[in-house]
Amino acid sequence: MDNLITLVNKIQRACTALGDHGEESALPTLWDSLPAIAVSSGKSSVLESVVGKDFLPRGSGIVTRRPLVLQLHKIDEGREYAEFMHLPRKRFTDFAAVRKEISDETDRETGRSKAISSVPIHLSIFSPNVVNLTLVDLPGITKVAVEGQPESIVQDIENMVRAFIEKPNCIILAISPANQDLATSDAIKICREVDPKGDRTFGVLTKIDLMDQGTDAVDILEGRSYKLQYPWIGVVNRSQADINKSVDMIAARRREREYFANSPEYRHLSNRMGSEYLGKVLSKV
Secondary structure, eight states, X not given: OHHHHHHHHHHHHHHHHTTOSSOSOSSOOHHHXXXXXXXXXXXXXXXXXXXXXXXSOOOSSOOOOSOEEEEXXXXXXXXXXXXXXXXXXXOBOOHHHHHHXXXXXXXXXXXXXXXXXXXXXXXXXXXXXXXXXXXXXXXOOOSSOOTTSOTTHHHXXXXXXXXXXXXXXXXXXXXXXXXXXXXXXXXXXXXXXXXXXXXXXXXXXXXXXXXXXXOOOHHHHTTSSSOOSSOOEEOOOOOHHHHHTTOOHHHHHHHHHHHHHHOTTTGGGGGGOSHHHHHHHHHHO
């Protein structure tokens, strides 16, 4: 399986280098034929938990404005590092610099206009704390344009997201907060439209620890509220206060494991909860 993932990674990189990223063509392309896992809105903390590093740009408004093809490579030992396809032979060991380069490379393509582009950024991360896995991080669905953006950006983003997740060989990672009605989730809404039977949708529930006292997410996690082909996975990410204090990601993973293991509501599900389990399952899928 790891050899297959490596092969797909190489083909994806070759496609991008040749200008094939699955859009602006009336005919099927090689990129379209490749298997993929596409990530929906509200996902920065989840992706960083899977990787075990702070590396994604944060802020208000539309932060992700280009697809980010994130290729994770497990190494046996050594220091973690990252490489961008557009900067060959440059190795990043400072992940704050990785965050800045994602922002800078986005601006290079869009001209600092806050517009979006379908041209992907390829980022590879090598670490002993990851599984071999490739994800495509997409712009989050938005309802209004902010200053400096065209009114069409709302529809432009939805069109881009649909271009990825409508493909029959695309697994959709639908991330929704547990403290919000699932029926109003943008991620679930669009997934229902393109995958009505839930055969390709992987549900991830965040903010379980922030639910109102006396409520829980057991019905969702056990598949009774909204059934999917794959079991729902709950995660507990760092709070904004944790992020401000630069709480270590590996320590946050440990705290997440302890939360599920010690919570009376979720103890019976703890062996299939958490960001580490999510990464392992996605690698197998």
